[in-house]
Amino acid sequence: MHIPDGFLDAKACIATGALGAGAIAYGLKKTKMTLARPEVPKIALIGAFIFAAQMLNFPVSGATSGHFLGGALASILFGPAVGVVMMSAVLIVQALVFQDGGLTVLGANIFCSGVIGSYVGYGVYRLGLTLLRGKATKAVTFLAAWCSIVAASCAVAVLLAWSGTFPLNVALTAMAGWHSLIGIGEGLVTALVVAYLAERNVTFDSASASKEASAV
Amino acid sequence: MSRRDPVNETKERSAERADTGDARVEVTGKKRKWLVMAIVTLLAAGIVSYFASPHPDGLERVAEDHGFLEKASEPSWRAWIPDYEVPGISSPMLKVGLAGVIGAAILFGVLYAISRPLSAKQREEGRE
Numbered sequence: 001m002h003i004p005d006g007f008l009d010a011k012a013c014i015a016t017g018a019l020g021a022g023a024i025a026y027g028l029k030k031t032k033m034t035l036a037r038p039e040v041p042k043i044a045l046i047g048a049f050i051f052a053a054q055m056l057n058f059p060v061s062g063a064t065s066g067h068f069l070g071g072a073l074a075s076i077l078f079g080p081a082v083g084v085v086m087m088s089a090v091l092i093v094q095a096l097v098f099q100d101g102g103l104t105v106l107g108a109n110i111f112c113s114g115v116i117g118s119y120v121g122y123g124v125y126r127l128g129l130t131l132l133r134g135k136a137t138k139a140v141t142f143l144a145a146w147c148s149i150v151a152a153s154c155a156v157a158v159l160l161a162w163s164g165t166f167p168l169n170v171a172l173t174a175m176a177g178w179h180s181l182i183g184i185g186e187g188l189v190t191a192l193v194v195a196y197l198a199e200r201n202v203t204f205d206s207a208s209a210s211k212e213a214s215a216v
Numbered sequence: 217m218s219r220r221d222p223v224n225e226t227k228e229r230s231a232e233r234a235d236t237g238d239a240r241v242e243v244t245g246k247k248r249k250w251l252v253m254a255i256v257t258l259l260a261a262g263i264v265s266y267f268a269s270p271h272p273d274g275l276e277r278v279a280e281d282h283g284f285l286e287k288a289s290e291p292s293w294r295a296w297i298p299d300y301e302v303p304g305i306s307s308p309m310l311k312v313g314l315a316g317v318i319g320a321a322i323l324f325g326v327l328y329a330i331s332r333p334l335s336a337k338q339r340e341e342g343r344e
Contacts, residue, residue: 001273001274001275002275003275004288004289005288005289005291005292006287006288006289007279007284007287007288028330028334031331031334032334035331035334035335035336036335036336037332037335037336037337038245039243039331039335040328040331040332040335041250041328042243042250043327043328043331044323044324044325044327044328044331045250045253045254045257045324046253047323047324047326047327048257048261048320048321048323048324048327049253049256049257049260049320050323051261051319051320051323052257052258052260052261052265052316052319052320053260055260055261055265055268055300055316055319056260056264056265056268057268057269057270057271057273058268058269059269059271060274063271063272063277064271064272064273064274064277065268065269065270065271065272065273066273066274067268067273076241077241077243078243082331085327085330085331086327089323089326089327089330090323093319093322093323093326094319096295097295097296097297097318097319097322098295098296098297098298098299098300098315098319099291099294099295099297099298099299100299100300102289102291103292103293153274153275156275165282165284165287166282166284170282171278174278174281174282175274175275175278178274178277178278179274182273182274193253194241196249196252196253197241197243197244197249197253198241198242198243198244199241199242199243199244199245200241200242
């Protein structure tokens with residue numbers, strides 16, 4: 001769901017440009033506060049994986065395809081701030097090197113796929129773990145990823161409507177409709193990779209989880 | 217079982233991370249799993265990418281259905297590898313696969329270069 005140049009008007013480009021830049025600055029600052037050295041190659045590798053997986057368009061329905069986004073995967077594995085940094089890196093490289101996604105709308109793509117995708121995915125994941133007390137983590141992961149791509153597509157719809165492209169209700173229905181299908185792929189890949197790489201899921205109470213862990 | 221060690225190691229790290237208030241899953245420290253991820257990434261970027269569906273994606277489909285696809289402007293500059301096809305290579309499979317591997321390598325390098333200076337050898341910095 002890379003917005004090309006021309007879809008958004010100047011005000012939407014400028015507003016999302018500012019939001020995107022702010023989110024990257026915040027993400028880098030937060031990353032600096034929390035990142036441990038052994039995580040560096042893991043972050044780099046998952047970033048490469050997200051780029052590769054985004055290339056793999058799968059057929060959705062009729063003559064339409066969808067591809068993996070990755071915001072939920074990055075934020076569930078490394079936290080939403082690092083997720084934003086990772087997704088921004090993917091989107092910037094895609095725009096600059098591969099001409100995928102426009103330059104004037106780079107902020108919009110970072111805001112929708114990066115910021116919304118990461119924070120919604122992470123938020124739903126945390127909420128699901130809390131409500132289910134750490135049970136059914138695969139289903140929670142699937143749902144978190146599904147929500148993240150649908151929310152990102154809704155954000156794109158809002159920006160399109162704001163730019164006067166087409167009415168908001170039509171935009172939301174169309175974008176959320178297609179991406180609720182594409183979200184099944186997003187959910188499956190995310191649940192599979194998280195289940196493979198997670199040693200343990202942090203439950204609703206991280207403080208007691210840490211005591212439990214140090215008692216072992 | 218030799219598998220125990222990395223598990224304990226990640227648990228210790230989880231205790232440290234909880235102090236930062238940024239809880240999330242404990243990502244595995246097992247080298248074998250990361251090697252598998254690296255191989256999956258290279259296969260996806262280098263080979264499977266060629267078999268990706270050529271149909272328009274969700275946003276392009278919506279733009280087509282609602283008549284604003286033509287609003288997409290022609291790029292004003294020429295990127296190094298436009299549309300994930302390395303220019304100057306005739307084999308369709310090779311030009312897509314090479315683009316994928318180059319992209320994955322760039323992402324690995326960029327994220328490594330960004331995150332390494334931000335990381336702390338010990339976790340002291342996470343405890344402000």
